[in-house]
Amino acid sequence: MMVRITINGQMLFVQRHTPVLQAAARQGIVIPTLCYHEALKPYGSCRLCLVEAHRNGRPRLVTSCNYPAEDGLVVFTDTERVKSARKTALELLLARCPNVPQIQRLAQKMGIKTSRFYKKQDERCILCGLCVRACEEMVGAGAIGFAGRGIEKHVNTPFGLQSDACIGCGSCTYICPTGCIEMVGEPGPSAHRKIRISDPDLPPCGQEHRCETCTTNQQFIEEMKEVIRKVRQVP
Ligand code: SF4
Ligand code: SF4
Ligand code: FES
Known part of the structure; x- marks a missing residue:
């Protein structure tokens, strides 16, 4: 069902529940994102x-990115309130990850020189969850997730233990915009590879990806790299 919405004074018709981010993009309105990916x-x-x-x-x-279009919805993407709220969100990220290039570039774009918030950490993970969703939704492995709360929140395997669910496909490393997850071992579809996230080293696939049901092959990885490449670009 089509609904009528208005973005920055421009009226448009979109499918009901289309995320506002996508509707705005159709109008050529760029909204900054860090944790969004069209495939997830x-x-x-x-x-x-x-x-x-x-x-x-x-x-x-x-x-x-997740607010659905409903009939009569009116949206403004560039008010002072919006700009101030986005700046606060970015300052929080800047306090956590002051040396991540994506965060630095966005801060520069928004005219943020320093964060008002307590700079306790120097993390590389921006907690975007792209790796977790790629592993779950694209690969179907569900080998990693978030652990901890607040400033302790981080990506890990369940209970921080080695996970047999990891098939060593490398999708999480390709999608990660900050390079927090590394592949260890030889590249290639049948090589013994494993990922390294903080402490745990996940084991490689014991069958070298030769099972009939295995979806991990070089073509899959190349296609995924192509889809995912966009996420590395700051809007
Ligand atoms: S390498 Fe392991 S953790 Fe990463 S996406 Fe593939 S299965 Fe998931
Ligand atoms: S490890 Fe990378 S992809 Fe995963 S949440 Fe952190 S920054 Fe995002
Ligand atoms: S892109 Fe919408 S909350 Fe991150």
Whole structure:
């Protein structure tokens, strides 16, 4: 069902529940993102894609990557409130990851020189969840996830133990925009490879990806690299 929405004063018709981010892109409106990838379910964690949505007369800040279009929705992507909220989100990331190039470039674009927040850490992981979703949704392995809470939150295998679920396909390393996950071992479809995330070393596939049901092959990886390459580009 088509619905009518308005973005920055421009009216358009989109399929009901189209994410506002996608609707805006059709109008040529660029909204910054860090945790969004068109091939994966939206996660809504970085909050860089905030926009102001007016429904039933009430304005709210919402994450546009997972906010669905409904009839009569009015959206503003560039108000002072939106810009201020995005800056705060980025300052939090800058405090956590001051040396990550993507964060530095976005900060420069937004005119942020330093973070107001306590700079306790020097992390490379921006907690975008792209690796976790790629492993779950694209590969179907579900070998990694988030562990810990607050400033302790990080990507890991279940309970930090070695995971047999990891097939060593390397998708998480390709999609990670900051290079937090490394592949260890020889490249190639049948090589013994494993990923390294912080402490645990995951074991390589014991069957060298030769099982009939194995979806890991070089073509798969190359296709995935092509789809994923975009995520490395700062909008
Ligand atoms: S290398 Fe392992 S953890 Fe990474 S996407 Fe593939 S199966 Fe998942
Ligand atoms: S390891 Fe990389 S892809 Fe995964 S959450 Fe952290 S920054 Fe994102
Ligand atoms: S792109 Fe929407 S919250 Fe990250």
